[in-house]
Amino acid sequence: MLETTVNDPPDSTLPAKASAVAAGTSLTRLLIAASGTGGHVFPAIAVAERLTDCQVEWLGVSNRLETQLVPERYPLHTVAAEGFQKRGLDSLRVALKLIGSIWQVRQLLHKGRFQGVFTTGGYIAAPAVLAARSLGLPVILHESNALPGKVTRFLGPWCSTVAIGFAAAAAYLPRAKTVCTGTPVRSQFQTQKDSALPIALPETAPLLVVVGGSQGAVGVNRLVRQCAPAWFEADIWIVHLTGENDPDSKSLQHPQYEVLPFYDDMAGLLRRADLVISRSGAGTLTELAMTHKPSILIPYPFAAEDHQTYNATVFSSVGAAKLFQQADLTPERLTAEVMSLLGGDSTHMHPSKGLKQMAEQAGKLAVTDSAEQLAQVIRQALKVRAERK
Numbered sequence: 429m430l431e432t433t434v435n436d437p438p439d440s441t442l443p444a445k446a447s448a449v450a451a452g453t454s455l456t457r458l459l460i461a462a463s464g465t466g467g468h469v470f471p472a473i474a475v476a477e478r479l480t481d482c483q484v485e486w487l488g489v490s491n492r493l494e495t496q497l498v499p500e501r502y503p504l505h506t507v508a509a510e511g512f513q514k515r516g517l518d519s520l521r522v523a524l525k526l527i528g529s530i531w532q533v534r535q536l537l538h539k540g541r542f543q544g545v546f547t548t549g550g551y552i553a554a555p556a557v558l559a560a561r562s563l564g565l566p567v568i569l570h571e572s573n574a575l576p577g578k579v580t581r582f583l584g585p586w587c588s589t590v591a592i593g594f595a596a597a598a599a600y601l602p603r604a605k606t607v608c609t610g611t612p613v614r615s616q617f618q619t620q621k622d623s624a625l626p627i628a629l630p631e632t633a634p635l636l637v638v639v640g641g642s643q644g645a646v647g648v649n650r651l652v653r654q655c656a657p658a659w660f661e662a663d664i665w666i667v668h669l670t671g672e673n674d675p676d677s678k679s680l681q682h683p684q685y686e687v688l689p690f691y692d693d694m695a696g697l698l699r700r701a702d703l704v705i706s707r708s709g710a711g712t713l714t715e716l717a718m719t720h721k722p723s724i725l726i727p728y729p730f731a732a733e734d735h736q737t738y739n740a741t742v743f744s745s746v747g748a749a750k751l752f753q754q755a756d757l758t759p760e761r762l763t764a765e766v767m768s769l770l771g772g773d774s775t776h777m778h779p780s781k782g783l784k785q786m787a788e789q790a791g792k793l794a795v796t797d798s799a800e801q802l803a804q805v806i807r808q809a810l811k812v813r814a815e816r817k
């Protein structure tokens with residue numbers, strides 16, 4: 429059975445509801461299907477926060493990030509969803525599960541009188557899109573990656589609109605109705621307020637931030653720990669976000685070094701950073717553009733269809749980032765790249781001209797009103813259907 433509401437959230441739509449009641453209309457009911465990692469859940473929350481004129485409920489999976497972030501905001505319903513990575517009997521099992529979850533989502537949409545679905549792709553999108561379309565409901569799918577995922581490529585043509593984070597994605601979706609909206613970021617990126625940092629460092633000290641996506645990147649962590657002593661010598665300070673799965677995360681200690689498994693205020697941290705070493709998930713790249721940050725990008729080598737290299741290429745091809753494949757990157761090379769970008773010769777730090785240009789190019793890739801654009805696309809799709817009825 430569909431495991432239903434796991435919480436009783438605060439009602440964030442009260443003001444909109446009051447005016448809807450006064451006007452004798454009811455709020456549009458929208459189901460948001462967004463599940464998994466930060467790259468899928470954060471953009472969906474950013475859009476939901478804009479849709480105060482809709483009554484939002486959420487569809488996710490019982491053991492992913494949404495169970496930590498969503499229940500305090502919206503009612504969360506969960507289904508079992510999984511990707512088709514395996515073969516043979518396992519793929520038959522996944523197919524049966526998919527059929528079951530389509531039926532469950534259909535029931536939810538029908539009983540909950542939802543008027544449309546918004547999804548950020550991934551496994552959860554398959555039952556959400558298929559169930560909604562079988563009921564004739566509009567579906568808006570947001571794809572943040574430059575190389576759209578399999579679910580997006582396969583189901584995109586069935587959606588009312590596929591909103592894309594990078595213009596390059598349109599080439600892979602010839603039969604879908606695409607619109608480029610950029611990828612929404614959390615509201616912390618929309619304000620300019622100074623925030624506390626996880627490390628107390630001198631005002632002019634160069635800060636290197638290392639981040640491996642929402643789950644960390646053990647391969648990048650290892651490389652960085654090997655390079656760090658040379659960077660400390662050059663007066664570089666480091667904030668290293670390792671994720672929860674690195675057994676050696678505590679092995680390096682230094683006054684110029686702060687290591688954390690995860691940090692919430694990414695906007696504040698990135699704003700202070702002089703250079704970022706990162707995987708190339710679409711969420712982090714969008715934030716690098718929003719904060720105009722130069723970066724060294726090391727795509728996750730095992731990402732589906734190597735899509736992180738496609739993301740990174742959007743940045744490296746315009747000079748906003750340097751792209752290295754993990755297999756080709758030695759500690760010596762990475763040490764030298766950082767030193768040359770931050771301008772370190774162990775006695776003086778002069779950020780290189782190249783670093784400034786990279787920052788400017790990164791800023792040019794930002795879509796600052798992405799959440800609002802996407803909210804408009806959703807309102808439009810839902811309204812169009814209401815008018816047709």
Ligand SMILES: CC(=O)N[C@H]1[C@@H](OP(=O)(O)OP(=O)(O)OC[C@H]2O[C@@H](n3ccc(=O)[nH]c3=O)[C@H](O)[C@@H]2O)O[C@H](CO)[C@@H](O)[C@@H]1O
Nearest residue numbers: 465466467641642643669690691694709710711712728731
């Ligand atoms: C391994 C893999 O397949 N990853 C995919 C996953 O990325 P994943 O979600 O891991 O990575 P993203 O870069 O897209 O997003 C990470 C998010 O987590 C936040 N964050 C991270 C660390 C931290 O300490 N604090 C924090 O808030 C980042 O600021 C960002 O908002 O979904 C993305 C969107 O489809 C894809 O582009 C990625 O390729």
